[in-house]
Amino acid sequence: MKLFYARGACSLASHIALIEGGLDHTLVNVDLRAKRTEDGEDFSAINPKGYVPALEIEPGVVLTENIAVLLYIGEKDGALLPAAGNNRWRVVEALAFISTELHKSFKPFFRADASEEERDHARALLARRFGQIADQLGDREVLVDQMLSVADCYLFVMLLWAQRKELELPPTLASYYERLKARPAFAQALAEEQLG
Numbered sequence: 277m278k279l280f281y282a283r284g285a286c287s288l289a290s291h292i293a294l295i296e297g298g299l300d301h302t303l304v305n306v307d308l309r310a311k312r313t314e315d316g317e318d319f320s321a322i323n324p325k326g327y328v329p330a331l332e333i334e335p336g337v338v339l340t341e342n343i344a345v346l347l348y349i350g351e352k353d354g355a356l357l358p359a360a361g362n363n364r365w366r367v368v369e370a371l372a373f374i375s376t377e378l379h380k381s382f383k384p385f386f387r388a389d390a391s392e393e394e395r396d397h398a399r400a401l402l403a404r405r406f407g408q409i410a411d412q413l414g415d416r417e418v419l420v421d422q423m424l425s426v427a428d429c430y431l432f433v434m435l436l437w438a439q440r441k442e443l444e445l446p447p448t449l450a451s452y453y454e455r456l457k458a459r460p461a462f463a464q465a466l467a468e469e470q471l472g
């Protein structure tokens with residue numbers, strides 16, 4: 277499998293999941309501004325939507341969208357997605373929440389033309405959403421039941437961004453982030469993307 281990624285972007289969640297799940301993969305860095313891969317290919321021809329993650333699952337077959345890519349990896353490795361039962365749907369639910377309520381809310385922090393008012397609004401919204409996911413986590417080690425899942429990989433990236441943007445996090449999420457960061461697969465992905 278080939279993961280098209282950008283350093284520190286949401287594709288880091290899939291990068292972590294590929295390592296954590298022990299799946300063979302190669303990484304291809306994408307310059308998101310130029311829409312060029314590190315080997316000089318036109319990224320728009322690979323993913324016409326122009327964004328990462330994009331995962332080549334078979335020669336010429338490219339899967340996009342964080343939720344789909346993460347579910348594919350979870351299904352493939354069998355370790356990061358419950359095979360059946362309510363917890364499988366809890367993982368899907370968590371992925372949807374992270375994608376639509378957390379990930380999207382970061383937009384004003386990445387848009388150079390966003391106003392301070394938009395950023396303040398995003399700060400307040402994210403504080404509420406992080407509070408809700410902290411309540412869901414409670415005093416457990418992972419988001420769903422007792423099993424590390426692709427949802428933890430995705431939430432980890434949101435927490436990395438939160439730290440970089442100096443957003444205040446509930447203490448349970450801050451310690452959850454530190455715990456995940458210490459896992460070998462997470463540390464390896466961070467090192468491979470040269471993220472300190």
Ligand SMILES: N[C@@H](CCC(=O)N[C@@H](CS)C(=O)NCC(=O)O)C(=O)O
Pocket residue numbers: 282285286287308326327328329340341342343375
């Ligand atoms: N709907 C997409 C959004 C992915 C996305 O926002 N990717 C960002 C990086 S975190 C990106 O590549 N942005 C560059 C661009 O949109 O041109 C998904 O959920 O996978």
